[in-house]
Amino acid sequence: MTWGPRTKETLLSLPSMVWLIGLFLVPTLLVFAISFRPSTPFGGVGEGWTLETIRGLANPNYPTIIWRTVWISLSTTAICLTLAVPCAYFMARAPVRWRSFLVMLVIIPFWTNFLIRIFAWKIMLHPEGLLKKFLLMLHLVEPRTILMYNEGAVLLVLVYSYLSFAILPIYAATEKFDFGLLEAAQDLGATRLRALVQIFLPGISRGMITAALVVFIPALGSYVIPEIVGGPSSEMIGNKIAQRVFVDRNLPHASGLSALLTLAVVVPMLLVLMLQRRSPSGLSKPEGRA
């Protein structure tokens, strides 16, 4: 018996399809379904269907939290990209024998548990810690300034946590970029800056889009970081979902919030996918503009 290439392809992708459907699609649909169920005062999911949760999402306290979640995630993404592009550029231009070493340096922090690295920040930002004393010495802060438990600290630790995830895809794209194009652009009269903006950045745009998604999506769902270094006013949606589950015993409402978050993640992803379809190669963009 012989299998056509089409069947083979299907068979090969079957395990990952089963994985995705069983462990991603079905649970997500369950979350959507539960948000249309009534809640019971003792934490159960009731019988029948209701729109109560959807109405409850109009909670007047939510816009503040949603806005905070969005701006912190967007800022994290922007800062990570801004830092990652020069890093990746430097790594890709480094001598070949150095490159794998530099990539390893980016990966090494992952050898330490994520939570431990966040707790390390607590020590560094301690109100009587070394960093605070150093900043005091430089007269950059006042004795009463608190470095932690505010939105700034959340942003700082988010950027720290996701920076590696931004560097790696951009580095992968940069490594494949033909740096001869930059010289060609300069030969044709472009300034260095113009060559970088109009040739280099579009050339690595796919890596940048991947990096943006890889940072933005988990940042939207942050829970641990605002919980540990955030203050009384740095709650994000993830913390609110946890509160709905643990404190309020309202699973349908938590599901409703999660569904909202899922939609907030899926919609920009679809947009990006559509954009990428339209321009299959980043390099085709500058054509006709120069």
Next chain:
Amino acid sequence: MKKWWVFALCLVPLFGWADEKKVLHLYNWADYMKPELIQAFEEQFNCRIMQDYFDSNEAMYAKLKAGATGYDVIFPSSYMVNVMKEQGMLMPLDHDKIPNLRFIDPAYLKFTMDPVMDYGVPYMVGSTGIGYDGSRVEDFEPSWKMFNNEAYAGRMTLLNDMREAIGAALKLLGYSINSTDEAELAQARDVVIGWKRNIAKFESEQYKNGLVSAEFLLVQGYSGDILQAMDENEDVVYAIPREGTSLASDDMVIPVDAREPDLAHAFINFLHEPQNAADNTGYVYYLCPNKASYDLLAEEIRNDPSIFLDPAVVEKCEVILDLGEENAKYIKVWDEIRAAE
């Protein structure tokens, strides 16, 4: 063919020796039991003990409600014991297997919701109060008003527990900690919003370490936690606010689906052996309400007013009750507090 043998050999440990020793699974608060007692029980009953931890009754309840199984002894606060009992999640206790129940101090049974101990046996009783750094907080007075003091802004914490945080404000205003009056709750909300501008965060677990390292100078916390922090930082002091506070009894219960109910009964009995109860109190600094153990305690613990509360203080304190559907009022107020700038 050879490969299969290697594979099969790898699986042997999974089935072969798995049930050699019985395993008792505990679900407890962190730092809440003397480790030597665990070892002693393991040796005496030839079993292993696995511990899992929770940081709020609500988190524990939500996990069980979501289907977590396999725990043999759980240590919820008594209001939660009531909820779990009504939800049919608990196994009735067999008093014949816990002869040491005769040592339980009846004076403390009024803090539990289950004074006949059908489902829960008191494990430890404690209070919620204020822990502070005596070397840096000079103008301390034992009052919930301290959280208004801007001198310590950014260096104070309140418990990340809506009933405790709002409860402290209700007490300051002279209301019941279990109030369901919306006007009273609205006043309490405004008090907590005022406090919120001064605190570093709402925190139920890390405040201990923060107090020890002087990251936090004044915290709302549980008596035993703060007394434990005193061991590590001698500047730490514990005080019960004069307006009153909440008292709690954490009970030991056995869930209906426990795998080792006999061992679980034996463990409860073991912890109420007077000598063990005394050792445990001396380690966690909450009070194990076991009458026969009091005489075995060290002098300084026997005379510590943070452990053995003055009856006049107890008079002003209350036990937090589960409010069922009225809980929604607290959730609404808590949401408003968390969202307020």
